[in-house]
Structures are given as structure tokens and as C-alpha cells.
Amino acid sequence: MKYLLLIYMNENAMNDTEREHCYGESTQLAQELHTKGQFLASAPLHPVATATSVRVREGKSLVTDGPFAETREQLGGFYLVNAQDLDEAIAIAARIPGAKVGTVEIRPVLEIAGLPEH
Structure with missing residues (x-):
């Protein structure tokens, strides 16, 4: 079964050095999952300030800058994986x-x- 693993965190939770280390660890994890046939996709996202939200109401597109909701943690990236069950995910x-x-x-x-x- 496919699972989407959505990573939420405060954008300021890591400094640049910690973020680069996180990217290295994430890449290593992706490689390990790939070896096991579980890796489908993964990517970090640009900062929330680059987000654009689209809503269609009464046939008209409403486009706004930023994420849909103000939250303490923002969507920062994702993994799409194959896992046998929720426990493995x-x-x-x-x-x-x-x-x-x-x-x-x-x-x-x-x-x-x-x-x-x-």
C-alpha cells in the first residue's frame, strides 16, 4: 500500500547547517528505502512564503498568496512510500x-x- 508521509515543522526549527544535515540524512533514508523497493518519491518544499492557494467558488478561481491556513507548523516536505501496513509506515x-x-x-x-x- 502507498502512504504519503507529510512533514510539518516550524520553518525556523533548523538553522542552515542543521537543514543541510537533515537533507543528507533524508537522502540516505531515501536511498535505503529505494534499495528495499519502498521509495516512490520525496522532496523538501520551498518556504511557505512562496505558496499560492487556489479556490474555485461559483465557477471563479480565487488565487491568494500563502498557505491555506495560518499554523505554527508548515508543510515542509514529503515522502511517498510503499509499506505493507500502517505499522511499517x-x-x-x-x-x-x-x-x-x-x-x-x-x-x-x-x-x-x-x-x-x-
Whole structure:
């Protein structure tokens, strides 16, 4: 089953040196997951100040700068993995460096017919 592991943290939780170390650890984790056939995708995101939100109301697109909601922690990146079950997804999430300073939300991916394969 596919799981999306969403990494939330305060954007100021790490200094530049810590962030570079986190990227190194994350890359190593991605390589290990790839070796096991569990890695599908992963990426950090640009700061929340670069976000744009789109809502469609009454047929009109409403575009605003910034994230949808003001929160203490922002979505900072993600992993998309294959895991046998939630327990295995939890074990992977616990290894994500961002879990040490933020929160990793685990969401099972709903697979629907007709979507293109990557």
C-alpha cells in the first residue's frame, strides 16, 4: 500500500547547517528505502512564503498568496512510500529527520482507476 508521509515543522526549527544535515540524512533514508523497493518519491518544499492557494467558488478561481491556513507548523516536505501496513509506515516516518523537530502525518493513498502511471 502507498502512504504519503507529510512533514510539518516550524520553518525556523533548523538553522542552515542543521537543514543541510537533515537533507543528507533524508537522502540516505531515501536511498535505503529505494534499495528495499519502498521509495516512490520525496522532496523538501520551498518556504511557505512562496505558496499560492487556489479556490474555485461559483465557477471563479480565487488565487491568494500563502498557505491555506495560518499554523505554527508548515508543510515542509514529503515522502511517498510503499509499506505493507500502517505499522511499517510508522516505522519509516520515525526515521525521517524532520520528525525530530516537527510532526510527520501519515496518510494512506487512495488508488483510483484511470490515473496515469508515473
